[in-house]
Amino acid sequence: MEYEVRLCAGPGLRVFCSPDPTPITLPWDLEGLAGADVVLITEHPGHCDEPPASVLAALRAAAGRGIRIAAVGTGVFTLAATGLLDGRRATTGWRHTEELQTRHPRLQVDPLGTVVEDGPFLTTAGVLGGLDICLHLLRSDRGARVAGETARELITPLQLEADRVQDTIDREIMDSSGLEPTLRWLESRLDQAVTLPEIAAHARTSTSSLTRRFRTHTGHTPLQYLLHARIAEAKRLLTETDIPVEQIAARTGFSSPAVLRRHFHSLTGTTPRSYRQAHRAKPTLEEQG
Structure with missing residues (x-):
């Protein structure tokens, strides 16, 4: 099994690579989510801001198609804003667990920060959380042996x-x-x-x-x-x-x-x-x- 990775963004988003101010425009817009097996929401600044309506709609549509959606660190706030996590367990980085619970009281926030899987949704803390989630998904797709070999590598x-x-x-x-x-x-x-x-x-x-x-x-x-x-x-x-x-x-x-x-x-x-x-x-x- 091979994985095709698409870097997608909402309309108008540009990422600036520090300290070099050269803007980086991502190659895919939200239409890149079509046909995806997994959507991974990374950490990002401004997590307290309301996500664009187009982003929320795209994530809800992806969930409606049965796509697995994972979120890392502050990216969990974006996923939570869709309402898709209501009544489910989720986690984020320890600095933001109380804030996540306050802003989204219908969530059951797990304070440990390790990968939490609830239905098609996976969440974890930041820093190495992205690696943890990818290994978790790899284990689901290819089995424990392949995931273990990858982790050791x-x-x-x-x-x-x-x-x-x-x-x-x-x-x-x-x-x-x-x-x-x-x-x-x-x-x-x-x-x-x-x-x-x-x-x-x-x-x-x-x-x-x-x-x-x-x-x-x-x-x-x-x-x-x-x-x-x-x-x-x-x-x-x-x-x-x-x-x-x-x-x-x-x-x-x-x-x-x-x-x-x-x-x-x-x-x-x-x-x-x-x-x-x-x-x-x-x-x-x-x-x-």
């Missing part, structure tokens, strides 16, 4: 170094925010059920204040941070030990291996078994001989 060469850099950044942020004791407390209880009030009690603050501090200094809510910490520990156990996935799920606080696999795939684009195979430390020449 895209992610594996960068993942280990990226993890080391992120660990350093996270440590510096935590040291300056006063959350360090609570973070260490959480990380010592990854195998246990921990509630938001319990985390707030340990930090000696209210749940609302705790959530604001976590979002400011980590980009996540406390429970989102806990999920990421559990996945990070699962990744460590997968690469450094031979512990079965079933035991890793228990050690990292997931109620079952299936729940671990679901969250692991949402955050990494691959499965625990494939991650272990791709990241298993290779013996050095000295160890080999």
Whole structure:
């Protein structure tokens, strides 16, 4: 299966590539949506503005033809403005989840930001969310094996170094925010059920204040941070030990291996078994001989 990618825009839209002020005119207008299998709405500025009527009509018509529609980050606001998400689950970047819920109260906003699929509609947070959604669609179209191979091709060469850099950044942020004791407390209880009030009690603050501090200094809510910490520990156990996935799920606080696999795939684009195979430390020449 081959994919034809069309870059489409509403009438009069021009994209300016910074810092070069040269305007870029997209090759397709809204008629480019005709015959599409998937419409992907990217992040864009001005998400609080009402989308043009022609854009809303084109998206509604696409949905009426049974086309899958995906939206990334602030692009979710455009999809929500059509009314197509009313009564459905959706998500966006953590900075905009409250705003999305306020502007579109008929949505059920998922705060985690990982890919949410509800019927023919898929939404996710920004930054790497576009990659997550494309891998999700690829898995639906071509199966888990092809999606996993693609994810490893895209992610594996960068993942280990990226993890080391992120660990350093996270440590510096935590040291300056006063959350360090609570973070260490959480990380010592990854195998246990921990509630938001319990985390707030340990930090000696209210749940609302705790959530604001976590979002400011980590980009996540406390429970989102806990999920990421559990996945990070699962990744460590997968690469450094031979512990079965079933035991890793228990050690990292997931109620079952299936729940671990679901969250692991949402955050990494691959499965625990494939991650272990791709990241298993290779013996050095000295160890080999």
